[in-house]
Amino acid sequence: MAIDSRDxxxxxxxxxxxxxxxxxxxxxFQTLTGFERSDYRQLLxxxxxxxFANRDVSNMVMNCLGNLLGxxxxxxxxxxxxxxxxxxxxxxxxxxxxxxxG
Numbered sequence: 823m824a825i826d827s828r829d830x831x832x833x834x835x836x837x838x839x840x841x842x843x844x845x846x847x848x849x850x851f852q853t854l855t856g857f858e859r860s861d862y863r864q865l866l867x868x869x870x871x872x873x874f875a876n877r878d879v880s881n882m883v884m885n886c887l888g889n890l891l892g893x894x895x896x897x898x899x900x901x902x903x904x905x906x907x908x909x910x911x912x913x914x915x916x917x918x919x920x921x922x923x924g
Contacts, residue, residue: 846893862882887919
């Protein structure tokens with residue numbers, strides 16, 4: 823039940839979508855995630871070479887996946903274009919991430 827290279831690719835796609843996509847407005851981003859959009863950009867710049875055991879990194883990934891899944895962004899069509907797996911696969915990925923790093 824480990825995170826593999828394909829999972830890391832998908833998380834990277836999600837981070838990119840979350841940071842640069844239309845999913846969360848700027849005015850609400852920090853409130854929803856606990857981090858600034860610039861913090862996510864810094865993580866994305868070094869992805870996948872990040873310390874997954876680091877609480878901030880782990881929380882950022884979980885917040886990203888959780889908000890792409892649950893925030894009422896109304897942009898599922900755009901999300902489908904930006905990530906290489908069906909949205910439902912993010913549920914399983916989020917759960918594995920939580921079990922390993924949460």
